[in-house]
Amino acid sequence: MSLLRRLWARRRERPALVAVAALLAVSLAAYPVVDWWLRATFEFASDFRFGDFGAYAGAVDRWQEGEPLYRRTDDGGFWGTYLYPPVVVLLFWPFEALLAFRDGAMAWLLATGVFLWTGLQALVAALGYDLRWYERLGLALLVAGFHPVVLTAKLGQTALFMGGLLAFAGAALVRDGRSRRPTDGPTDADLWDRPLALLAGAATAVVGVVKFACAPVGAHLLHDRRRLVGAVLVVPPVVWLSIRFFGVDAHQTYLDVLRWGVSQGSDGARSPTLWLAPYYKPLAWLPANATLGTAQAFRVAASAAIAGLAVLAPPRARRTAFALGVAAFPLLTPQTYTYYFVALLPAAVVLLAVEIERDGSPELVLLGVLLLHVHAYGLRFLVVTVPNAVPAFEALRPVYLLLQPGLWGNAVLVGLAAVRVVQATDLSTDLLPVGNTSAAGAADGD
Template sequence: MLSEIENIFARLGFYSLLLGLVVGIGILIPTIGISPIWMISAFVIGFVFLISSYGIFRLQISSTESREDILWCILLSPIVLYIPLNLILMYVGLVQQPRLQDFGAYYNGAVRFLNGAPLYQTTQEIPSIQAEISGDMPYLYPPIFILLFVPFTVLPATAAGLVWDILVLVFLVWSVSKLVSTFTVNITDSSRVLLYLSVISFAPTITWIKAGQVSGLLTGLLCLSGAALRTKRDGQSGMLTTLGSAIKPFYATSGAHLLRSRKRLFSSLWTGLFVLLFGLLIFGLESHVEYLNILIGGKGWESTTLEPNKWNAGHFNPFFLLGSLKHLPRIILVFITIGLALHSNESKIPIEYIFALGVAIVPIAGPTTNTLALSTAIPAIVMVGFYEMENDGDFPKLLIVSALLIHIHPYTIEFVSKFGPRIYPEIERITPIIPLLQPALYGMALLIGYIISQSWENASGVSLVGWIRRGF
């Protein structure tokens, strides 16, 4: 079976490279008018098929241990190759260059703070201050966190954004390494490198890098919270969880594990109180009232719902088809999480599952409709995957499938809604079903479903999947 797949992939790779060569010759003839994207696409597809064919060949001739390593490489290669793919698509103009627009809003807010201007106005509303980027975007977080961006104002906005991205990316990888280090598992250096490359190349990571967003910082804080939880440092775990939720309130579901421990819960409450009082001391009441008004207004979340043919790589709208009922599954999911967290005090549900579930539902239960929050899948997958690897000796492949589905989401949506119809107009016919073609919808459902299933099995000793099968 594997031998047949190897031969098929080898042939497809050869034919794709041959097609790319023919198209390349056609590009040299101006009268034909062939776009270079076809040649690049053919070569990329050809190399992917050939690499896959070689990987399957190595898989057949290798020992059992080596086969496992090769299988992991094959599974994770789409994630690792995402950065080169991005560079190619940006080069040919199919994907926008990084604009650092969100970091620009933070940077401009810091400049306004230093100049004594209103924090929650846009810079373009203040004639005395000029903005390099994002002058029309407001700052939307609590006043105290603007201090985080003040040091970056010594640099020009774009350079500061690049430094921000690098620092946050290093912090995220370090945080993942700290979480992994809490598990007693044998993991080779090459596997560690592959894991960290996968984190860096993960599509939601690339999304926040392009925007200069804080999502990577919040994901890192959640990883550190998980590491503190694993090492019984409950106070630190509660504090780190709250810092993320203080910046983005809809991350509050990540605190499901707080319901399992009074120490974590009280640490969380004290951290929130300290952030509020420290902010009031520095910024006063007026700025906090302005921020409260922004929260009441919903920060613009879901204020305008774009039709699917207007979506791009940054859109993730899991409940679009439910219309006005879209909040119902969110509420149900939150109550399921709370119920499991409270029930876990009297059951055998490992705290790792409760932590992972609270973190995993952030992008589903929250009101945002973008891919930024999908970064929380990283601590959820790492926590559950390595916990089961520590206890059962194997990392669940279903979690990798979940990660791959989340990973391919941005450009799948971008293709079917934007540049796909430009290349082949017939693709527009599938516009009505684009909400059903969201890979991250199924990736997150698989991740959350797996965590709930494992929690149920640990609590009752009954496999949820087997129970459902018997019911039917």
């Protein structure tokens, strides 16, 4: 059955689900027009300037001219310059070397956008849903209307590429799970007999290579030995390519970039009233601590808990373990931005399928995505527009950071995934209402 038909069939028994789905679909479909109106009317709405792609293109130019890959700013940092590992330059090379700047940026966005769209289709198909041609077209339109996707396009960022990799990793993981009994455990004999598990691990590892901040997405690698092997196998060829083309000196400088990035991530958050579209500070509301920052302590504890759940969860929890790690990374990485939410789309698709199959709470998944979608301008409305219209609202300034819509959307997805993983490990009773599990859900166990 197609995804739309399955959703429409629930209109009487789950009217709230259909209502939230319709609200989300309308807001996504309408946003490109809204963005055009905002850019034409207000100065705070940014245009398509591809600033981040310019940093990538500059690194390609410096590499081709034999100059140092990383460029320090006057204050000794690297702000506004190329910040990725040396080997990632090869990813941008064809778009910069063969095309003019704007053409290269547009080609990069088209290629990575199609990659994300194709990956999401592969994930939906792996989950057992048939997409009609009009649903595939509709998916493209809805993805293109997701605000973090539009923001990524304006900056020329890498989020579409990483979201596509995670979608394909999720598709491989789900298909690998469908080819095995849910009680199958790891054995050395079948280590090389499951190429899809190796592929899921390899795709996840590439995400971490492109951006180390995405490390939490690898939680599902701890859940299955084959996926972990697939991730490890990526390392030797990547290291060889990186040293072969960029030498040792570039990698030594990259260590300085990482140290600088960690220090930037530990700085205090600027006030949300000094709004920028990429602004997302999920843990900045936590109180400061003189020794180990409270936010950093939370990151460490939450990361350890997620890793523990991934290790303890049975094979049947493969889907929710994947969704948990992916959904958690914008919440836990030290320096995070609104466009990181693009990577949460595969996690949302997986969680939505799980909740529909078990007659759980799919409304929460859709609500979470809606909050991610309205995060940037919703925050601006709450901390800039409303106080200007209602001065008494200024009394809430101390809790402005708790008003971030993306924080609540992110937390909903992480919390729901964590609950389902815990339930699968039999460590607790049901924390959310669960009805009859369908045959498809029983096969995979989440």
